[in-house]
Amino acid sequence: MRTGLEGKTALVTGASRGIGKATALALAAEGANVVVSSRKQDALDAVAAEIRAACPDVGVLARAAHVGDADQAAACVDAAVAEFGRLDVLVNNAGTSPYFGPLADIDAAAAAKTVQVNQYAVVEWTQLAWHRSMREHGGAVINIASVGGMVTEHGIGYYNATKAAVIHLTRQFAVELAPRVRVNAIAPGLVKTALARALWEENEEAIAEALPLGRLGEPEDIAHAAVFLAGSAASWLTGQTLVVDGGSIVRPAIA
Ligand SMILES: NC(=O)c1ccc[n+]([C@@H]2O[C@H](COP(=O)([O-])OP(=O)(O)OC[C@H]3O[C@@H](n4cnc5c(N)ncnc54)[C@H](OP(=O)(O)O)[C@@H]3O)[C@@H](O)[C@H]2O)c1
Numbered sequence: 001m002r003t004g005l006e007g008k009t010a011l012v013t014g015a016s017r018g019i020g021k022a023t024a025l026a027l028a029a030e031g032a033n034v035v036v037s038s039r040k041q042d043a044l045d046a047v048a049a050e051i052r053a054a055c056p057d058v059g060v061l062a063r064a065a066h067v068g069d070a071d072q073a074a075a076c077v078d079a080a081v082a083e084f085g086r087l088d089v090l091v092n093n094a095g096t097s098p099y100f101g102p103l104a105d106i107d108a109a110a111a112a113k114t115v116q117v118n119q120y121a122v123v124e125w126t127q128l129a130w131h132r133s134m135r136e137h138g139g140a141v142i143n144i145a146s147v148g149g150m151v152t153e154h155g156i157g158y159y160n161a162t163k164a165a166v167i168h169l170t171r172q173f174a175v176e177l178a179p180r181v182r183v184n185a186i187a188p189g190l191v192k193t194a195l196a197r198a199l200w201e202e203n204e205e206a207i208a209e210a211l212p213l214g215r216l217g218e219p220e221d222i223a224h225a226a227v228f229l230a231g232s233a234a235s236w237l238t239g240q241t242l243v244v245d246g247g248s249i250v251r252p253a254i255a
Pocket residue numbers: 013014015016017018019020037038039040043065066067068093094095096117144145146147187188189190191192193194195196
């Protein structure tokens with residue numbers, strides 16, 4: 001499958017580790033220049049060095065930004081456009097889950113933080129990509145949602161509500177930014193990253209056994225889906241959420 005990503009420029013938020021890092025590496029492997037962003041410059045510099053070693057022919061820019069800080073977000077997108085001339089792919093991947101517990105007990109600060117990073121940042125970074133490059137040159141936006149945005153779960157109900165919002169924002173942006181920009185989402189199931197460690201570390205075998213495909217996700221499982229959605233093979237696809245979850249949400253209901 002040809003992706004057509006060679007020479008394109010992709011910006012990935014939350015790229016210092018986990019799904020974001022794997023996605024940046026996978027896009028670079030397809031020949032895209034990559035801009036990696038998260039809050040920690042040191043971690044990003046290490047990721048950039050890894051990408052340069054693996055893909056010496058692509059451009060790499062490491063630029064720290066808190067996704068919820070409007071000035072830092074604008075500076076990051078501006079730096080990407082200044083360095084590479086345009087922005088073709090935006091992966092809104094940064095995410096947080098600061099509260100575990102029932103909705104009945106979440107406080108306003110934890111709720112606001114979850115919305116700021118998981119939900120409003122998707123709006124803000126997509127606006128920036130549109131106004132500073134994609135309105136003129138076109139492009140693709142990929143939002144990292146979650147299967148949790150489609151089902152109920154104990155403990156992470158508020159996080160999941162922000163992911164449900166991301167699925168709807170994906171549909172709305174797809175309509176508003178068409179036909180120049182395609183906007184799609186990925187809904188990962190449980191992937192072995194730092195963010196989800198508390199959900200899988202002590203229970204991995206049992207969770208894997210309950211999944212149709214018999215294993216938890218790796219960051220690369222999501223990265224491969226992102227490459228597909230970013231590339232030319234997905235050129236007639238917009239507004240959709242691709243579930244990549246080892247089969248978790250198609251398991252039979254309890255009889
Ligand atoms: N792992 C799963 O099971 C799973 C399932 C469904 C969906 N997801 C989603 O997948 C995405 C990636 O998560 P992950 O599992 O790969 O987690 P991870 O390994 O913990 O990575 C999270 C990334 O987000 C960055 N980040 C966190 N807060 C940020 C902020 N305020 N501003 C900028 N960057 C920030 C972190 O970097 P810094 O600390 O350097 O800022 C890090 O690079 C998230 O949207 C998550 O909700 C994950």
